[in-house]
Amino acid sequence: MSDAxxxxxxxxxxxxxxxxxxxxxxIFFIIMIVVxxxxxxxxxxxxxxxxxxxxxxxxxxxxxxxxREIVPGEEYEVYIVASRFSFNPREITxxxxxxxxxxxxxxxxxxxxxxEGTNVNMMVIPGQVSKLSATFDEPGxxxxxxxxxxxxxxxxxxxxxxxxx
Amino acid sequence: MIEDRVTQPTRELTRSEKRFVGIHxxxxxxxxxxxxxxxxxxxxxxxxxxLYPKMSFLASSYYQGLTLHGVLNALIWTTFFITGxxxxxxIKGLERPLRYPWLNRIGxxxxxxxxxxxxxxxxxxxxxxxxxxxxxxxxSALFYIGLVLVVVGSWIEGYGMYFTFYAWRKENPGTRSPFxxxxxxxxxxxxxxxxIGIASEILAxxxxxxxxxxxxxxxxxxxxxxxxxxxxxxYFWVLPAYLSWYAMLPKQVGGKMFSDSLARLVFWLFLILxxxxxxxxxxxxxxxxxxxxxxxxxxxxxxxFPSLLTLFxxxxxxxxxxRKRGGKGLFGWIxxxxxxxxxxxxxxxxxxxxxxxxxGGIINAxxxxxxxxxxxxxxxxxxxxxxxxxxxxxxxxxSFWLVPYLTGKPLWRPKLAAAAAWIYxxxxxxxxxxxxxxGLLGAPRRTPLGTAPYVPGEWAGHLWRIGFGGTIxxxxxxxxxxxxxxxxxxxxRLPEDQLVEVPIAxxxxxxxxxxxxxxxxxxxxxxxxxxxxxxxxxQLYEQITQIQLTSPGxxx
Ligand code: HEM
Ligand SMILES: [Cu+2]
Numbered sequence: 001m002s003d004a005x006x007x008x009x010x011x012x013x014x015x016x017x018x019x020x021x022x023x024x025x026x027i028f029f030i031i032m033i034v035v036x037x038x039x040x041x042x043x044x045x046x047x048x049x050x051x052x053x054x055x056x057x058x059x060x061x062x063x064x065x066x067x068r069e070i071v072p073g074e075e076y077e078v079y080i081v082a083s084r085f086s087f088n089p090r091e092i093t094x095x096x097x098x099x100x101x102x103x104x105x106x107x108x109x110x111x112x113x114x115x116e117g118t119n120v121n122m123m124v125i126p127g128q129v130s131k132l133s134a135t136f137d138e139p140g141x142x143x144x145x146x147x148x149x150x151x152x153x154x155x156x157x158x159x160x161x162x163x164x165x
Numbered sequence: 166m167i168e169d170r171v172t173q174p175t176r177e178l179t180r181s182e183k184r185f186v187g188i189h190x191x192x193x194x195x196x197x198x199x200x201x202x203x204x205x206x207x208x209x210x211x212x213x214x215x216l217y218p219k220m221s222f223l224a225s226s227y228y229q230g231l232t233l234h235g236v237l238n239a240l241i242w243t244t245f246f247i248t249g250x251x252x253x254x255x256i257k258g259l260e261r262p263l264r265y266p267w268l269n270r271i272g273x274x275x276x277x278x279x280x281x282x283x284x285x286x287x288x289x290x291x292x293x294x295x296x297x298x299x300x301x302x303x304x305s306a307l308f309y310i311g312l313v314l315v316v317v318g319s320w321i322e323g324y325g326m327y328f329t330f331y332a333w334r335k336e337n338p339g340t341r342s343p344f345x346x347x348x349x350x351x352x353x354x355x356x357x358x359x360x361i362g363i364a365s366e367i368l369a370x371x372x373x374x375x376x377x378x379x380x381x382x383x384x385x386x387x388x389x390x391x392x393x394x395x396x397x398x399x400y401f402w403v404l405p406a407y408l409s410w411y412a413m414l415p416k417q418v419g420g421k422m423f424s425d426s427l428a429r430l431v432f433w434l435f436l437i438l439x440x441x442x443x444x445x446x447x448x449x450x451x452x453x454x455x456x457x458x459x460x461x462x463x464x465x466x467x468x469x470f471p472s473l474l475t476l477f478x479x480x481x482x483x484x485x486x487x488r489k490r491g492g493k494g495l496f497g498w499i500x501x502x503x504x505x506x507x508x509x510x511x512x513x514x515x516x517x518x519x520x521x522x523x524x525g526g527i528i529n530a531x532x533x534x535x536x537x538x539x540x541x542x543x544x545x546x547x548x549x550x551x552x553x554x555x556x557x558x559x560x561x562x563x564s565f566w567l568v569p570y571l572t573g574k575p576l577w578r579p580k581l582a583a584a585a586a587w588i589y590x591x592x593x594x595x596x597x598x599x600x601x602x603x604g605l606l607g608a609p610r611r612t613p614l615g616t617a618p619y620v621p622g623e624w625a626g627h628l629w630r631i632g633f634g635g636t637i638x639x640x641x642x643x644x645x646x647x648x649x650x651x652x653x654x655x656x657x658r659l660p661e662d663q664l665v666e667v668p669i670a671x672x673x674x675x676x677x678x679x680x681x682x683x684x685x686x687x688x689x690x691x692x693x694x695x696x697x698x699x700x701x702x703x704q705l706y707e708q709i710t711q712i713q714l715t716s717p718g719x720x721x
Contacts, residue, residue, distance in 0.1 A: 011427070015477055022473040026466045033462060033532045042533040044448045046455035052715050084719075109302045109719050110384055112449075112540050116607045121536040122449045125384050126301060126716045130451035143619045147540040147609035149295050151302070151721045152226060155617040 045122045045130050053126035056081060056107050067092050080104040082111040082124045085153030093162045101133040112147030139165040176260040187571045189249020193242050198646045200237030201639060203230040208635025210615045211628045227613040228293050235296030239552055241280060246560045247405050248322045251349040255326045257667045258346030264328040272321030275314050283311025293721045300382040303718030306375045309367045316360050323353035341676040341684050344425055345412045345669055351432045352404040355397060359440050362393025374718060381717040385452035386708045392443035400439040402552050406559035410479045416670035417509050418502050420486025423478045425672035426679040434471040437693040441700035448535040457704050465530035472523055507582035511562030514590045515555050522550030543604025546597045554593055561645045568649050569665040573658050577651040581644060589641025596634030599627045
């Protein structure tokens with residue numbers, strides 16, 4: 001073995017292989033994310049503008065929370081105000097196959113909004129507007145659950161989407 | 166191969182240095198011993214056994230208990246243990262006393278004052294805001310002041326270490342710094358940079374609102390500042406464990422450090438990559454543009470690279486040790502490791518659980534995949550594998566040589582101490598697995614699932630496993646606490662010739678052959694700052710210039 005005491009970063013051959021595997025693995029993950037984000041259209045929430053949480057009652061659309069029909073039977077929007085310890089509206093009914101866009105904000109503290117069985121999962125933050133969509137292909141009841149601690153009544157905070165056939 | 170020219174450090178800590186490190190450990194273990202009492206209460210609540218009415222002296226609500234659990238375990242146990250352990254590592258690694266011991270003392274006592282200042286409102290139910298204290302949920306001002314004192318105290322202890330390192334550098338020009346000391350100081354510098362976020366959140370946004378000087382807080386900006394600190398916090402917990410796995414565990418198993426230069430490279434990579442990726446905790450936040458979230462997702466995958474290197478290097482040096490002990494064949498070296506040594510077995514199992522924690526972490530960080538698990542029970546399931554396993558189990562393992570070293574007393578019941586590792590490990594496997602599973606089924610975290618109206622009957626089996634596994638974990642950690650307490654309090658002393666040493670492994674290659682760029686601060690510090698400016702600068706600028714203090718405080 002040559003043992004010139006030169007300074008270098010000594011890398012074992014096995015280690016070199018492992019480094020390659022690691023890098024390959026990271027690239028694979030990056031590609032997966034890009035595919036899921038672009039091709040499958042699974043989006044994360046993004047900046048949707050701001051509101052004043054103290055005057056929600058005075059401004060449309062937040063002064064009238066609830067379901068809006070955009071294209072009957074196909075496309076809906078729902079505006080949801082989270083306040084301790086309930087969502088307004090608490091119950092929504094849509095037909096099977098409907099694409100529903102959920103808009104949400106909070107009138108007090110931070111809340112969460114996760115809709116069972118879908119990719120809708122977002123923080124609901126006072127001063128901010130959250131938005132995600134889901135399409136309901138199966139009839140049934142889907143709960144939306146507050147998943148951020150918002151006070152002593154937090155565990156009871158949820159609502160339900162009923163999908164009719 | 167160059168034979169070991171490195172000589173072992175020989176200077177032992179003085180009595181007062183030992184006492185100083187020891188008092189960190191006392192506070193750390195005391196915090197843990199209170200903090201973990203809430204663990205099984207939470208877990209059993211999930212399983213349908215509500216102990217809170219009977220144990221109202223411990224907590225008036227699930228959430229007050231959870232606040233104590235998070236603060237005492239994740240913030241106090243870790244920070245006190247880490248600052249104490251790294252102080253020892255710096256002194257021992259550099260073989261020189263602290264440059265300004267009074268500075269370290271000021272830092273430490275500031276942390277203690279901070280701890281009590283924050284404890285008063287938490288115990289009085291005036292700060293039931295959980296350890297993330299998201300505004301506009303509001304706690305008593307004392308809670309925030311206490312936290313700031315703890316953080317600033319840890320900075321000052323860090324400064325004490327930097328001055329010591331600098332003094333050593335002056336005294337030893339041209340010599341490679343000892344890896345352990347360098348790693349300790351890098352950890353403290355990383356912490357210093359990272360905690361600027363939480364400090365400015367509290368000082369600039371929360372406290373002015375609590376005192377009524379402003380009309381309220383901007384919750385989104387607060388979250389951004391919080392998570393600036395929140396993710397590197399994870400590395401602050403784990404890097405001291407890495408330090409032990411790289412440079413101490415090999416010695417304990419009779420081997421050597423596999424690669425001095427790669428170990429340094431890994432720590433430098435953590436210095437530059439730990440902070441500029443906090444948005445991966447905010448994938449579900451409305452006020453952060455998706456593009457920035459995506460960039461941070463990529464950077465997060467980048468920071469898993471040094472962890473993957475660590476996996477290889479640590480396993481390689483364990484294999485080296487195992488083979489020297491006579492282990493043969495592909496896996497024989499694993500059996501040859503000293504599994505009966507309590508310090509070793511706790512750390513080996515810590516590392517094993519961390520493999521699963523790491524895989525989970527990569528899944529969490531994967532941008533839109535995160536929506537399947539954000540704020541579900543998956544998340545606490547995940548970080549009980551990191552902070553409560555990789556970090557905590559390593560600190561437990563370290564304590565099993567540290568307490569005998571500091572006190573000069575033999576470890577009480579080493580067999581029991583080693584068995585406790587398996588108990589905690591077994592409990593953790595059951596607990597964490599069930600938490601991950603119900604998380605994917607949609608169970609929210611930070612929620613007393615035993616009373617939540619939407620919990621379906623089908624989850625019962627998983628919830629029961631959480632209660633069962635959680636109780637077993639508790640037994641494992643209680644054994645640790647009893648073992649170190651009895652060790653420290655007993656009368657028996659170790660004979661002079663059997664005193665415990667600080668295990669610091671030699672490197673297979675002479676550290677002097679490590680290239681100089683792996684022993685220089687400036688390029689890495691510049692890189693760290695530049696990366697933070699690039700990844701955070703534009704969003705911070707935008708969120709700060711558009712600040713809206715429209716959220717008045719709410720008590721829980
Ligand atoms: C004795 C064993 C332990 C048990 C049974 C246990 C159990 C739990 C459970 C069930 C939760 C989830 C509560 C919820 O989301 O509603 C939780 C949260 C948590 N645990 Fe543990 N735990 C234990 C030890 C530890 C340790 C050693 C640490 C850290 C060093 C730790 C840190 C945390 C943190 C940071 C949280 C999150 C608190 C929050 O969401 O605000 N735990 N624990
Ligand atoms: Cu809520």
